[in-house]
Amino acid sequence: MKGWIAFWNILLKDVRSYYLKPPNISWGLLFPLAWTAMFFIRSGLGFESIPAILPGVMGISVLFGTTSMLSVTVTFEKKGRSFERLLLAPIPLEVLMLAKTSGAILFGTANAFVPVVIAAFLTDLSGVDWAILTPAVVLIAVSSTFLGLFIAVAVKEVFEAQTFSNFFRFPMIFLCGLFIPLDRLPVFLRPLSYVLPLTYGADLMQGAVNHAARLPLFLDFALLALFCLGLFLASLRNIRRKWIL
Amino acid sequence: MDTGAAQAIEARGLSKRFDAVPAVDGISFTVRRGELFGFLGPNGAGKTTTINLLTGLARPDAGTIGINGVDCSTDPKAAQHLIGVVPDESNLYPELTGFENLCFCGALYGMRKNERRARAGELLGVFGLADAADRKFAGYSRGMKRRLAIAAGIIHEPPILFLDEPTTGIDVAGARQIRRLIADLHESGTTVFLTTHYIEEAERLCDRVAFIVAGRIVGIDTVERFIQPERDRHVMQVSCLNVPDGTLRELAEGFPDSRFQDLSGGVIRVEADSAVPVGSLVRFLEERGAEVTEARRMRPSLEDVFVRITGIEAAALRREKEKKGGGA
Numbered sequence: 206m207k208g209w210i211a212f213w214n215i216l217l218k219d220v221r222s223y224y225l226k227p228p229n230i231s232w233g234l235l236f237p238l239a240w241t242a243m244f245f246i247r248s249g250l251g252f253e254s255i256p257a258i259l260p261g262v263m264g265i266s267v268l269f270g271t272t273s274m275l276s277v278t279v280t281f282e283k284k285g286r287s288f289e290r291l292l293l294a295p296i297p298l299e300v301l302m303l304a305k306t307s308g309a310i311l312f313g314t315a316n317a318f319v320p321v322v323i324a325a326f327l328t329d330l331s332g333v334d335w336a337i338l339t340p341a342v343v344l345i346a347v348s349s350t351f352l353g354l355f356i357a358v359a360v361k362e363v364f365e366a367q368t369f370s371n372f373f374r375f376p377m378i379f380l381c382g383l384f385i386p387l388d389r390l391p392v393f394l395r396p397l398s399y400v401l402p403l404t405y406g407a408d409l410m411q412g413a414v415n416h417a418a419r420l421p422l423f424l425d426f427a428l429l430a431l432f433c434l435g436l437f438l439a440s441l442r443n444i445r446r447k448w449i450l
Numbered sequence: 451m452d453t454g455a456a457q458a459i460e461a462r463g464l465s466k467r468f469d470a471v472p473a474v475d476g477i478s479f480t481v482r483r484g485e486l487f488g489f490l491g492p493n494g495a496g497k498t499t500t501i502n503l504l505t506g507l508a509r510p511d512a513g514t515i516g517i518n519g520v521d522c523s524t525d526p527k528a529a530q531h532l533i534g535v536v537p538d539e540s541n542l543y544p545e546l547t548g549f550e551n552l553c554f555c556g557a558l559y560g561m562r563k564n565e566r567r568a569r570a571g572e573l574l575g576v577f578g579l580a581d582a583a584d585r586k587f588a589g590y591s592r593g594m595k596r597r598l599a600i601a602a603g604i605i606h607e608p609p610i611l612f613l614d615e616p617t618t619g620i621d622v623a624g625a626r627q628i629r630r631l632i633a634d635l636h637e638s639g640t641t642v643f644l645t646t647h648y649i650e651e652a653e654r655l656c657d658r659v660a661f662i663v664a665g666r667i668v669g670i671d672t673v674e675r676f677i678q679p680e681r682d683r684h685v686m687q688v689s690c691l692n693v694p695d696g697t698l699r700e701l702a703e704g705f706p707d708s709r710f711q712d713l714s715g716g717v718i719r720v721e722a723d724s725a726v727p728v729g730s731l732v733r734f735l736e737e738r739g740a741e742v743t744e745a746r747r748m749r750p751s752l753e754d755v756f757v758r759i760t761g762i763e764a765a766a767l768r769r770e771k772e773k774k775g776g777g778a
Contacts, residue, residue, distance in 0.1 A: 207560025214557035222545050286541040294558035295530035
């Protein structure tokens with residue numbers, strides 16, 4: 206019970222201090238809006254092309270929303286030493302880090318549904334399998350957030366967190382099948398795609414929105430969950446090694 | 451959680467290295483329940499590393515730590531229930547108000563909403579911050595920040611409190627207020643582990659002190675017992691104008707039972723095992739053309755003990771703390 210009180214209050218504080226701040230709300234709305242408009246105009250097609258680009262835009266919104274927020278906020282608190290206060294609290298490190306990441310997961314998930322709301326006004330989304338899409342988005346948000354955590358633990362400065370995040374994020378836009386199908390990628394790049402968690406998330410979203418998944422959905426879910434677990438455990442290990450000296 | 455252990459803190463053979471450099475080198479000490487224990491040493495001596503080890507922020511390379519009988523080296527989270535920590539920098543949340551900061555810290559220790567709100571209100575009153583309760587922490591003065599940090603450290607009423615340089619960088623009035631709060635906490639039965647640059651502060655507050663230099667404890671005892679040998683020595687400071695060259699050598703020849711030291715600025719320190727003959731000393735100086743403006747007996751202090759044991763001049767220590775932003 207005591208752990209949950211701490212968990213809930215850390216989450217609440219982060220949501221109030223970071224995620225509900227006007228610049229972040231505007232970022233969360235404008236960023237997906239800009240991506241949607243950009244890809245829609247670029248496609249040169251009518252509104253009927255929206256479902257084809259929707260999974261990609263959702264994926265980018267989650268990826269950028271979660272990784273940038275988490276890695277920056279954690280690095281910021283670490284630098285200001287307020288993170289020490291959390292490490293000194295008698296709560297297990299797992300609970301602490303889940304509390305710190307939950308805000309980013311919620312923020313990323315909310316970001317993902319901004320393009321969905323926009324698309325709902327422009328095209329027919331009745332064919333979307335929400336039972337697949339919703340957990341897929343949440344899992345993408347979890348894996349991206351844990352990737353952000355992994356980055357946050359690896360760096361010391363806020364600007365390093367941003368730079369290091371981009372090192373992962375930009376290749377993922379092109380390698381994970383968000384906009385370019387994997388079979389159109391050069392053969393030598395394809396193995397790289399399969400070691401990136403977003404590939405499986407993008408496949409799930411393609412399955413849910415366009416019924417065009419390449420892999421069995423259960424396999425996508427299982428691999429994505431495995432990535433989440435792996436990134437979280439690796440981050441915890443690094444925190445124990447680097448922050449609890 | 452009361453384990454009934456006699457010692458509040460028990461460190462045995464504690465060592466910690468950073469790369470090849472030993473930060474803490476096989477130190478052992480105990481802090482009794484309800485004791486105010488001072489941990490003194492210059493910058494880089496290993497004070498903060500020791501606190502980090504004792505509070506679970508760092509893992510020892512060797513040795514064991516007991517916090518009220520709980521083994522902190524193997525189960526730091528269990529021990530963290532029993533301790534409050536006030537770091538050397540006020541690391542509360544700038545975007546939260548004083549009241550919100552305290553409530554948040556209470557929540558980290560699992561305190562329920564009503565309980566932590568009541569306790570936060572009480573502490574803001576005790577620490578003289580009730581009027582600033584709804585102001586953002588970022589707008590607090592240094593002294594207010596430090597007082598709120600101490601309040602945050604005791605929000606969950608821990609039996610043991612770690613204070614790392616609590617008055618460094620605080621003005622005189624603020625430092626006095628903080629020292630009074632520490633004394634009150636000690637009086638109420640809290641075990642306090644205090645690190646400080648200010649030797650006079652430790653002398654005034656602490657029951658026992660340990661001196662740490664280059665990661666090793668070079669002395670540990672009660673303040674009273676540390677000072678006792680100093681009381682057997684007689685120390686005077688004589689302030690003069692126009693001291694001719696070679697006076698110190700002449701003094702040493704004229705008063706072979708005394709030791710003389712030029713403290714610069716015309717101040718001569720005289721040390722002897724028996725009473726210093728003030729009259730003949732003043733006459734001796736005046737006959738050589740020096741104008742004696744003041745001669746006073748120095749009360750033996752913990753600073754003298756520190757200088758004797760560590761070989762570090764107290765003035766050097768003061769310079770360090772000034773560099774760090776001290777003013778107390």
